[in-house]
Structures are given as structure tokens and as C-alpha cells.
Amino acid sequence: MRSTHDTPHLHHDPLTARTVFAAPGRAQRPNELEGATIRCPFCAGNESLTPPALLRSPRSAAEPWRARIVPNRFPIVTDTAGDSPGEIGQPGAPRPAHGVHEVVIESPAHVRSILAIDPADWRSLWELCRERLATLADQSGLAWATVFKNSGPRAGASLEHVHSQLVALDFVPPAILAELAVAGRTADPFGDLLRQAAFENRIVEEAGDLVAVVPPAPRQPFETWILPRTAELYFHATTSDRVAALAALTQSLIGRLDRLLPQADYNWWLHQPPYGHAVATHAGAPVPARWHWHLEIMPRINGLAGFELGAGCHITTATPQDSARRLREA
Template sequence: MFVAPQRGGKPDDQALASRFGDVSSGPHNWCPFCAGNERRTPADVGRVPADASLPWRARIVPNTYPITTGQPVAEAGGEDREAGGRHEVVIESPRHHGSILAIEADAWRDVWSLCRERLAIIADEDRHAWATIFKNSGRKAGSSLEHVHSQLVAVDIVPPVIRGELAALANDTAVFPRLIAAARAGGRIVSERGGLVALVPPAPRQPYETWIVSEQPDPHLHAAAAEQGAALADLTRDFVGRLERLAPGSHFNWWLHQAPFAWSAADARTSAGWHWHLEILPRLSEFAGFELGTGCHITTVSAEDSAQRLRDAAG
């Protein structure tokens, strides 16, 4: 559990609008992520283009309301300790867009290459156990700010979900190839590009849940070939377009699952078959008592139908 009381002060769009202007005034008056308001965020730790004399198209800044600063992490059966790491915001456009679909395809590829560069720097810092990039798009997905952005977190623990995936890999070194093969055999492939496969998992938690999986074993996104970074940009944009056609205005989350950075000798053996992947979870219905209490999910659209509808919704 992360205890982060400073995040209680995190403003939303309404609060920012009333502090810096009024709600009816344009977002450039109050949105901290809009071009011209850079003074309302910490200085950037990465930007596109790198030349600071040119206008930025995407930038990464430390999160003003981080989950990783100086607050205890309670681990099951363990001692409370400080949560070290990094928590940063990727501002994906200088303009106040609410959807990544408003970002040109080339500019969206630049966003992902900036993220890969930043992940490489964080990996080289050699003091984090694991890092991810995640996106909350829309209020149902937990977003408090409309302006397109995602978040980058590096932590000094390997989170339970990743430990679970490592345990699955320890039991079956071919778990990822089997996942892809089963999706091919079961008609659950949505699209493929540049060595990446977009597939609907066998037990989706929501209609249209889709994972983008590296076809070859590959632990980390930042170290993957440049074409894979571009393919990931294209596949995420393509997916959001399909989702928008199927369920307009849908909110969604995505998160990157990489292998841990620092492996023990034992972990290195079991992580050898890791394939980095991005899990995309549309938020079409709420998670309720049954889901939260059992970990079982009820979805109104089968995995096969989800994949078929997503294929039919090609742009």
C-alpha cells in the first residue's frame, strides 16, 4: 500500500479553473499542461524536441503530487519504510486535447520515443526495482485532469501483479508464446504490427480489454528496437480509434508491464521468457462488490466477440 497524503491536495480541472481564471475561460488560462503555463509545473526532465529554444511538442515533468516521496510503504508482514523512486507526468501535447486521437500520428510516435528515452535513463539510475508508464483517460479511469497526459512511475519494490506474472513464468517459460498462440487459434487477435500483437486476453475484465504484447522475448520497452516503439504508438492510437467507434467517449486505463530491472540470479532465470506488454482496460462498467470481493470479473461481451467487434471497427 502506498500512503500519499500529499495527493489529497491534488487539484482537478474545476479547482484549477476557479483558482486561475474562471471555468468559462479557455483552458490556456488555467491548465498547467497547456503551452504557456510551463511555470505552473516543475522544470521538465525530458522534452521533444530536445532543443529548448524550439517550442515543445511533448514534455515530462516531476509529478507535483507524487506517490513516491518519503511516505511509508506497508508491505504484508513487513516493516513500514520510505517509498523511493520517481513519479513523473508525460504531457503528451502542448494543446488542450482530451483524447490522444487529436494528436497527429507522427507526434504520437514522438511521445512514445520520449517515454522510451526517459525509461532508459531511469533504468540506468540503477536504484529502481521496476518502472511503468500508465494512462488514466477520463474520470471513470481515475483522471482528474482532461489535458492528454500519462504518468511514469519507478519504484523500489516489485509490485504484487508483476510478482504474480513472474510466478506464472516460473511455472511455464512459454507462457507468453502460449498466450499469443491461443489468441491466434481462438480468433482473439485484434491487429499486428512491427513485431507486436494486439490481442484480447482469454478472461477480459471489461468488454474490449486488449493487450499489446511483444512477439519475441524482450524484458523492457526502452531497450526494444525503435520500430517497436513506433509500432506501439501506432497500435495504441489504432486501438483508441476502434474503441471510440464501438463505444464513443469511453474512458480507459493502460499500463506497461515490464520485467523488474534488478534481477537476482534466480529471477534472471525465470524472467528470461518475459515479453513486455501494455494492458489496455476500457472502463465501460464499474467494478462492484463481486469483482472486488472475488477477483472474478463479469463481462457482458465475450473475449471472442470483443475481438471480432474490434477488428470490424478498423478505421
Template sequence: MPELRQDPVTKKWVVIAIERSKRPFDFPVRQENIKGGNCPFCVGNEDKTPPEIMAFREEGTEPDTPGWWVRVVPNKFPALDPKLNEAPEQNFYLKMPGAGVHEVLIESPDHDSSLDKHSSHQVREIFKAWRARYQALINREPLKYVQIFKNEGSIAGASLSHPHSQLIATPLVPPVIAEELKGTQEYYGDKGKCLYCDMISQELREKARIAVENDDFLSFCPFASRFPFETWIMPKWHQPGFEMIDDGMLSSLSEIVQKTVQKITGTLNNPPYNIVLHAAPAGYNDVAFYHWHLEILPRLTIVAGFEWGTGIIINPTPPEAAAEYLRNYDNEKNAEKERLSWQQIH
């Protein structure tokens, strides 16, 4: 049974995921590029996952059979478990049952595709699935937060290479989000404005850190980037919760995410990366001070002793330099090159 344990000093929680328990000789976890019919996320292997929660599939096809193009299933080795509802336990230390939800969003039936290569329609369908699962869980008790994320490449934490993202819903507001709420609430108290809205105005004024832009979103390398080529994608209009995004904005989001990811994978030669949703917790979806966004974190540097000791991250690439590389990357030309080499192989 997974446990949530609190550090008595920092008050931070960790998940002790006993279901995923590792003995000394079980390390390290490497990315398994399981193919040849053995990948549990491939078409035809629907019985290798727990029964599907939802899928976008051809009319008339049965759940857990082929015919889908996006499929959501429970994680087979969940970090948190929805069945738990015991009370917290405190002696000197505080712990509580790891109650929560852990799902996998299989992003494509094609084992070898990826976010930069999918059709634009497929990318929209992926984000539709993100929104559907987000909406289904954000107000469900005892959940307080829904974290959707994507790990691309083994260095970024992917244990299977078939394109997928994940959702973990937690029974508490995570510390990163609590910190963001605190910072933006203080700013709102001071200035009566959303700090993220002001950040967008500042980025549009300075221009130096912008990577891509469309009608609804700005994609930029943040001023205090922790990672080389870190890129945030933020709605230009105030919107606290991800559940509020409508179909028009969802199309816009799909377009800018794919363009940004193409620029990053093209410029950096398919680096490992994480994509992380930051959105308002349950009950905060109409606040004036928070603003949802996506963070793309290329994993080219190593978080080492100094960073763990201090919480200060060393980034060798100024965001202004990164943004310039990304702006100068020509998506059209490279898509054409990519298409031609694809035709040669197939």
C-alpha cells in the first residue's frame, strides 16, 4: 500500500510507493523499448493493460480491442491508489495512506510516432483526452490536484518508449503549486493583477525570450529558466484552471505545443524532456491570481549535489540564447526534410 510521508522539517511529502518496491539489485530502471508484439501500449495488446477508462475509438469497436487512436488506462503499478481511505497517523512522524489516481494516456497506436511527428489532428485528440480526464477528476473527493505530465526518453523518466503521458491526482495541494499560489496571491494583493498576465505583457514587450506565438498562447523561455531550453506555454488570456479550456483554445494549444516541441527536438537532436501541466487546484478555478500553463523541461543537465543541497539550480544556457535558437529553427523546412526521409524508409 503506497504511503505519503511528511518530512517533519520541510513539511514536504514523499510517496513511499511500496507497490513499485525495489530491492538493491532491481536498479537502475532503464527504458525498455519493447516491440515485436510485446509493448503493452501497442494495438492488439489491449489485454496487457488494466481495462480502459476511456478511449477515442472507431464507432462500433468494443472497449479493450483495436480501433482506438487515444486510450486511457489505469497505471499497472500505481504510485497512488484510489481505494485507500485510512486516517493519517502521527507519532513523532506524520504519514497517511497514498490515496489518489494514477492513469496512463496512450497517445497513439503507432509505437514509433512522437509528439513532434503526430498529425496535428492526433495532437488535438491527445489534449482532448487530457482535458476529459482532468475534468473527470479535478472535483472528485478526496483529490485536491490533478498532475498531468509527459516523460520523453529514459533520462527524463520514461520506462516505456511507446508515446504516452501520465496523470497522477493527489489528495493534497503539492508544494510546487502551493508556492505558486502564495507568490501570485501576494502579487495580487500588492498590485491587483495576475502575475502571470503581467509576465506575458513583459515578455511581449522584451521579445528576447519568445520562441513561438499564436493568437491564444505564448511560448517562451522563462527569465529564471532552471534548464537549458526550458520553455513555458501560457494562455495569453487569464485562465486559472485547465478544465476551462474550450475547443478553440485546445486547437491553438495543440498547435503551439507541437511547434515548440519540434523546435526543441530539432535544435537539440531529440533530447529527453518532461512536459508538466501547472493548473489551479480543486476549488481555485475562478481565482483572479492564478494562471495555468505548461512547462517543457529538456533534461540536458544533471541536478547534482549543489542543487539538492541548496535548491538553487545552475543553468549554463541563458534563456535569451535558447529562445533565439528556437525562433531561428525553421519548422516548415525541417518538416519537409523529415517527411522525405520518412518516405525513403517506408
């Protein structure tokens, strides 16, 4: 039994409206990328080193697994379904961090790159994530969820075996509130983004009705966003065609990045709006009807330095048009 001191809490800074997750238990994580020698908990044969799978692909336990989703042993939140401790940002003691934190083990083999995964398995993996996100969307007490990837040490990974993470929270995080606030000022913010990307030659690639674009102000060279051409709020409610297109585009874009900068570290994260039931109580801003879920892929080429942290503005060495052209040609 963990003490209260060890359970994850949210610390809120009223001066900056910044929220920090304090999860002291994560200091116990093995860090293979900092030289620790470990028995990899994600390899086939080592399943006893993780909690039992919540979901696996293929579904039949008679066949060997190709991907599995398990609870994170070092979570940033505590799962207490249905019991919200209230709004963040209230004065007083740090508030417990409630939600769900899981690991998506993307291959039974000890490989580092998603490029080593068979495309059909990769498609099944995105289906698995979609299914898990849909289940969480029905769970009371949760407001928002994402799936994100840290690939390589500069991107924050502590284990090299290919994996990503799934987090659901009982509040709407600042990055989403900021997008909702800005997007709410125009009728069709993502349609405008796509039209402008076409006009400025920032489209990298298309698959089905998904488009990969370099955003207007990329924080790093080769930053790319993948989004559907037409409005759709939630990835967890999308079609299998779009799931397949997302799988194809993620492998293709990481392949292009890898040819430009071999083994470049990168992050990606899914942005979807808060769950419908959570908007009234948590978001503070309505979800525009024409919002598009999107996956933001950010290579980690330049570290975050003093100006980024102190001024909140990024400095990059590539123009958006140049990044898009080089990705297209790679």
C-alpha cells in the first residue's frame, strides 16, 4: 500500500495558471536509456513483469500477442473512477491527480522503431488504441484522453522497446483549453488551416481523407500534423478507413524523418476535444462543431533552452515551407 505522500498530486501555480503533476513513485522507474541494465518488461516472454493486459491484439489468447495495452506501473494519476476531487486551480492543498495511465506495447519483439513493425500489425495497433480510447470515453469521471509517444531519450523515453502511452484525465489540460479558446473565434479553424497549408505548399502527404501538413509555426524542423480533411471531433469515434490512413501516414512520415535525420528522436500526441459530458463542467469553452482531431508529430532536434522556457516562444532553424519540401522529397 502506497502512502498518500507517494500518490500522484497536482500542484497549481496561481500566478501562471501552470499545473504540475507530482508523481514521486516515477523516480523508481528503471532507465535503460541512461545505462541501467534491465530485463525488458515489454518483450514477449516477460509478461509477468507488467500488470495483466487490458486489451490485446489479436483478441484471441490462443494466438501470440502482437500488441498489448497494460496499466502503467509508474502512473502520473490514480484511477478512482467517478470520484472527482473538484476543479484544479482552487486555493489550498495539492489536489489528487485522478485518471488513467496505461502503456501501449507496440511489438512483442525488442525493436526501437515503429518502422520495424509490419504495416498490418501497425494498423491493428491503432485500432486497439481507438477501441481503448472509446472505452475510456464512456467511463464516468473522466474529461479528456490522449495517446502519446516518446521515442528516444531526447523525447523523454526511459525504455527503448517500442511503446506509447495512453492518459485520461478528470480535467481538461491547458494545451486543449488554449486550442479551444482560439478555435472558438472562427467558424472553421481547421478548414482554414488546411486551405492555408495548400496555398503555402505545406502539405507533405495524404492518405485516404487524412492530410499531413507542416503547421504554420512549427516549433522544431519537420514538425507535422495529421488531421482529417473534414470535421470530426473524436479519434475514438472515427472509421476504420481513417484508422488505416493514420497508421499509413505515421509510418510514412517517420520514414521520411528517418531518411532526413537517421534515428531522430520524436514525440507525438493526439489532440481531441474534451468528452461531450465534460464540456459543461470542465472546459469553460464550448467545443466548436467543426473541430478536427489531430496527431501532432514533433521531432526533438533542438533542446528546449532558456528562451523557450523563459519566454514561451520557440526558436527553430527551418521555415515551414522548407521543412515540408524536404519531407516531401525524402
